[in-house]
Amino acid sequence: MIEENVSLVRAELIAVLVALGPEGPEVLTLKDGCMLPSGPLQTQHRSLQRGMRDWVERQTGVRPGHIEQLYTFADRLISDDGMRGVAVSYLALTPYASVGAEDVGWHRWYEYFPWEERRSPAAVRYADHLRDALREWIGTQPPARQSLLLHRLALTFGAEDHEWQDELVLQRYEFLYEAGLVAEAIEKKCGVSDQEEAGAGRRMADDHRRILATAMGRLRAKIRYRPVIYEMMPELFTLGELQDAVEHVAGCLVHKQNFRRQVVQQALIEEAGGERRSAGGRPARLYRFRRSLMLDAQIAGSKLPVVRGR
Amino acid sequence: MIEENVSLVRAELIAVLVALGPEGPEVLTLKDGCMLPSGPLQTQHRSLQRGMRDWVERQTGVRPGHIEQLYTFADRLISDDGMRGVAVSYLALTPYASVGAEDVGWHRWYEYFPWEERRSPAAVRYADHLRDALREWIGTQPPARQSLLLHRLALTFGAEDHEWQDELVLQRYEFLYEAGLVAEAIEKKCGVSDQEEAGAGRRMADDHRRILATAMGRLRAKIRYRPVIYEMMPELFTLGELQDAVEHVAGCLVHKQNFRRQVVQQALIEEAGGERRSAGGRPARLYRFRRSLMLDAQIAGSKLPVVRGR
DNA sequence: TCTCACAATGCTCAATATGAGCATAAAGGG
DNA sequence: CCCTTTATGCTCATATTGAGCATTGTGAGA
Structure with a gap:
């Protein structure tokens, strides 16, 4: 007997695998950089973590090492088959390993978050440029909100004697998302965007880039x-x-x-x-x-x- | 169409609500101290957090304030109806509020983890006593494991120039569980235990005490x-x-x-x-x-x- | 009224930890 | 042999932390 109202859900397991490539941290992806390894929890999986490991190895051949749970969230919408999804995301670290399969590969994580790379003056200038774009967007918002938004800008992007804090990766991504400065947000507003370079940084499917941002922030803090x-x-x-x-x-x-x-x-x-x-x-x-x-x-x-x- | 092997799960939401009572931190419970507020994710819940809040308010009348996700885990076993469960646990902080409902109430969290209260020499002595019990248990283990276990004992319970670290609440509980020194573990081994005081600290249903330990550790660290x-x-x-x-x-x-x-x-x-x-x-x-x-x-x-x- | 115990508050001092920079060492390339 | 480059060693000013002494208001009881 299943109670009324109680929804059964599909549990999705999503993994952010990070390794250090020759040019810095890279993340393991499918579909030519657009997706994180993921798959549904299956009956034979003895635990969530096992299930995640199983999917990663099946899809990419890479063995996750150090593993840590990131966050769990529910899909906002009920999907076509009337089913709802709950996604459990993981961060896993491993030494660099080569992969063979088609469409599977490592991508530098700064491809997805170029503003997070601040090891050179040129890179910092890019982040400053984004900060200006955000400030401009704030100008278009209701006056009542502007002061709060400017404060948030200072805290996340560093301004007015606030320093840039490297672990605020998610907060910065979300801010850019709200302002419509990343591809996923633009698509959501305007329908399909065929321009790959419509927003800042490389896009990913669904909210995978948000998960990657969570992972980056967590790793930097840790x-x-x-x-x-x-x-x-x-x-x-x-x-x-x-x-x-x-x-x-x-x-x-x-x-x-x-x-x-x-x-x-x-x-x-x-x-x-x-x-x-x-x-x-x-x-x-x-x-x-x-x-x-x-x-x-x-x-x-x-x-x-x-x-x-x- | 649902893929083969893909199991649908019931998503359970579990909340650890903490407030400061006159004698220290207390946790909100049902069933006279044996359960944490919890309930399944329902169709109308727009997010996991909302669902959790909804259940807490419905069951206890208390409004959670600051909320943070703790951990998500899958039930080890498939339940009678062939359904598996995924539990998402939350920590919520709130000012102290009185509750009216039957069987609902606040309980001092040191009832459940008396060894975690070390504000007096007498309390410290209790933790020392448990450490001795653990050391004794280690003596009954295979010799090959003993050195590792003793090291773990030193790290978690403080010994041999390691200090007691207050945020290792979960690690200590799990250690005691492994050694069969808490009620839940005793019951698992010997069938139903009718003695309430069979183990250290007050017991809870299922793995709710483990979740409470996770919450305590997180809060202490935070x-x-x-x-x-x-x-x-x-x-x-x-x-x-x-x-x-x-x-x-x-x-x-x-x-x-x-x-x-x-x-x-x-x-x-x-x-x-x-x-x-x-x-x-x-x-x-x-x-x-x-x-x-x-x-x-x-x-x-x-x-x-x-x-x-x- | 005077003292005393008690908790709050204010301040000092030594031990560490941290940020920044100078100096030296050990390679390879012209 | 000199110059550039990276590794390594060390110093010094400053900030943070752990510990304790001193002083200030109160209420309670002699």
């Missing part, structure tokens, strides 16, 4: 106090490479000497005993993450100094 | 860097009352002078202009939370100094 960055590093790495990874994820530059100081004194890594020589410059020592401390690390937490430039 | 404590305070309060609230939630004592210093210099509160006099002692100034900063507060975060004693 690397500050948990050693999750090591989940994406290869077995051996130099401190320079580690710093590069953090900078790419956080989307900003950090002070090199202070970064090393903190990382070293946390003692979560140990010297592996070799060195790596590159084009020019002094060879760098190789380190490895002390996996034996994983339990400690999960529970105790650590922190990486993600801060401002140089 | 008050350190977000001003959520104010969601549970009355309009006017003294710094002493605020500190009391934080201490009750965190389950440990804080240094009074340093607490005030940080709270005041964060400038999230303002003097309300009166004072409150109690039994003995100098009257305390009244403060109020600056609601106008809510946007800032949500985004920017703040932090309360939750630390060790005095």
